[in-house]
Amino acid sequence: MSGQGWVEWLEGWASLPVPPGGSRREAAERLVRELERRREAGQLVEGEGGVVAVRREAWDCDRLGLEAGKLEVLLARSEQGGRELVLRAVEKARAQGLRHLTCRLDSRDYTGAAALQGAGFTLRDLLVTLAITRPSRPEPFPAGVRRATERDADRLAELSARCFSTPGDSYNRYLNDPYLPREGVREVYAYWARTSMGGPAADVTFVVEEEGELAGFLTLVLPKEGVAKVPLNAVDARWRGRGIYRTLVQAGLAEAWKHGAERVEVVTQLQQLAVQRTWWRLGGVAQSSSMTWSSWLPEGSERGNG
Numbered sequence: 001m002s003g004q005g006w007v008e009w010l011e012g013w014a015s016l017p018v019p020p021g022g023s024r025r026e027a028a029e030r031l032v033r034e035l036e037r038r039r040e041a042g043q044l045v046e047g048e049g050g051v052v053a054v055r056r057e058a059w060d061c062d063r064l065g066l067e068a069g070k071l072e073v074l075l076a077r078s079e080q081g082g083r084e085l086v087l088r089a090v091e092k093a094r095a096q097g098l099r100h101l102t103c104r105l106d107s108r109d110y111t112g113a114a115a116l117q118g119a120g121f122t123l124r125d126l127l128v129t130l131a132i133t134r135p136s137r138p139e140p141f142p143a144g145v146r147r148a149t150e151r152d153a154d155r156l157a158e159l160s161a162r163c164f165s166t167p168g169d170s171y172n173r174y175l176n177d178p179y180l181p182r183e184g185v186r187e188v189y190a191y192w193a194r195t196s197m198g199g200p201a202a203d204v205t206f207v208v209e210e211e212g213e214l215a216g217f218l219t220l221v222l223p224k225e226g227v228a229k230v231p232l233n234a235v236d237a238r239w240r241g242r243g244i245y246r247t248l249v250q251a252g253l254a255e256a257w258k259h260g261a262e263r264v265e266v267v268t269q270l271q272q273l274a275v276q277r278t279w280w281r282l283g284g285v286a287q288s289s290s291m292t293w294s295s296w297l298p299e300g301s302e303r304g305n306g
Contacts, residue, residue: 006032013075015106020131020263020287034073043072045089049081049115050074052089056098063191064100064174064184069093071103074112082115090119090297099297100179107289121293124173126270130284131263138257145251148197148205148217155214156205160193161186163234170234171269173292192232193217202231206251208244215239218248220255228256230266233275246278253282 010016010028018027035051038044043053052074060068071089076082093101103121105112117123148156164170165186174185196202202219209215216235222228230252235245256264265287268275276284 006035009077010075015109015112017106017288031073038073045085045092047081047085047088049078049083049085050076052076052085054089054092054096054098056096057102060100060102060188063188064180066100066181066184067098068100068102069096069098071101074103074105074109074115076109076112076115079111079114079118082111083118086115086119086121090295094297099299100294101297102173102292102294104290104292107291113291113293116293116295119295121295123291124176124294125171125292127267127290127292128270128276128286129265129267129288129290130276130279131265131287132253132279132282132284134257134262135283139250139254141254142247142250145206145208145247148207150197152205152207152214153194153197156193156197156207156217157190159214159217159236160232160234161190163236164189166237169237171271173294177294179294179296189232193219196232204255206248206255208235208248210239210244216244216248218252220252222259223256223261226260226262228252228259228261228264230264233266240274245275246282249278249282 007025007028010031011024016024016027016031018024035044038053043055045052045054053072054069055072056067056069071086074082074086076085090101102124103116105116107126164172165175165182167175174180174188192201193205196205196219198204203222205217205219207214207217214236216239218233219231220228221231233245233248235248253264266275266279270289
């Protein structure tokens, strides 16, 4: 399909990601440009059933200790055609030595979900993106919160690893996947926290202490094109229910407004109702939702399964 043909098809695609205030045409053209970049990088699998990109995910490989990759920008035009497309992508991934694949889709993309399920993928999590728009009178930075420093790195890494690798206490696509090693999951979240203090994962991390312990934290990516993001945030189980999380969110908002943000976004698990209630009460609204699928690719010619 030509680039112009893709633009026309994408304009009518229900799952097209359109930013607030943006036009469908611009969003479609932006996605086509992304596809062209993927094609130049040799990542695309294309056919009558649609198109999908296959990419090795260095973050997961390094932390989990296995060759992992992602299926990205999956555009399935039909369930059957999409299934055949995904199976071709799986073979491409296997040929690259990948053993594990994930794919995140907009929750409205029923065709893509059916294609993944038909190709042996299993649903691992459901996510919702919440957003707070800049108020006319932003609240000041709250008391009791401070910036994390390198001296906090070890404690912060341990807190993050503990909060996100305990079944029943946390929900995430790593923890919900039986093919991923638990120690690897701990390492993912420990490293994520360590690189969130002016590192590649986030620009700043805020913490709250109780009785000399780190009770909770929130990381913040400062605004780009008016949007700031909260990639990672948690409160230790011992200190929940005391308003610590709300205070951390207020700190993140105040910092974002100071740096010119017009909107602050967070992505959280659908099951995390306490997180969602906090954002709602501070003026947040649900902006989008998504689902994450995964498949383990055993060695040999056997087809991957969940």
